[in-house]
Amino acid sequence: METPRNLPMLLAVAAALGVGLLVWLSPQSSAAPKKFGPSTIFVHMDGANAFVESVVAVMPGQPVVFVNEDTGMHMIDSYNPLNGKLTHYMKGVVQGTTGPKGKIDYYEVKFKHPGFYYYYCPVHAILAKIYEGSVQPAHRPGVHGFPGAMAGLIVVTTEKALLKENPPTSHQQILSNYFGG
Numbered sequence: 001m002e003t004p005r006n007l008p009m010l011l012a013v014a015a016a017l018g019v020g021l022l023v024w025l026s027p028q029s030s031a032a033p034k035k036f037g038p039s040t041i042f043v044h045m046d047g048a049n050a051f052v053e054s055v056v057a058v059m060p061g062q063p064v065v066f067v068n069e070d071t072g073m074h075m076i077d078s079y080n081p082l083n084g085k086l087t088h089y090m091k092g093v094v095q096g097t098t099g100p101k102g103k104i105d106y107y108e109v110k111f112k113h114p115g116f117y118y119y120y121c122p123v124h125a126i127l128a129k130i131y132e133g134s135v136q137p138a139h140r141p142g143v144h145g146f147p148g149a150m151a152g153l154i155v156v157t158t159e160k161a162l163l164k165e166n167p168p169t170s171h172q173q174i175l176s177n178y179f180g181g
């Protein structure tokens with residue numbers, strides 16, 4: 001069989017394609033961490049099956065980002081505490097991380113209007129009816145870790161007295177003392 005005269009060039013092209021394929025196949029964990037805007041408020045999940053900053057306050061339009069630093073998967077479902085029905089504001093699933101420096105999964109939400117936006121993780125909490133009316137989250141039986149309910153509240157407001165009370169960790173994207181840190 002005749003050897004192609006442009007063999008070196010073919011080899012170079014094949015090598016370039018091979019490198020490209022390797023880069024494409026590389027795990028995402030080697031990529032730089034996802035970037036969020038400076039006004040972002042972060043809510044972390046750790047190994048205790050809890051939302052670390054379970055109450056935060058933001059202005060309309062200001063992003064809230066859920067950060068799963070736990071090895072387990074969590075969900076973020078918003079609900080109406082008056083009747084226990086799910087609402088459309090939040091419906092997130094964040095996969096667990098593999099461990100220290102592992103890839104972190106995020107769920108970002110923004111709210112147009114001021115209000116109280118309640119949420120819970122249906123994997124680790126339940127919604128329990130109280131006094132024949134309103135609903136509050138409760139610990140799901142059999143779930144280990146945090147003894148309370150895996151649930152939280154986002155207050156959307158322009159009230160400065162509330163906005164300045166966010167916990168210090170809500171300004172940090174990654175907390176170093178959890179699995180994904």
Ligand SMILES: [Cu+2]
Pocket residue numbers: 049073074075121122123124150
């Ligand atoms: Cu959960």
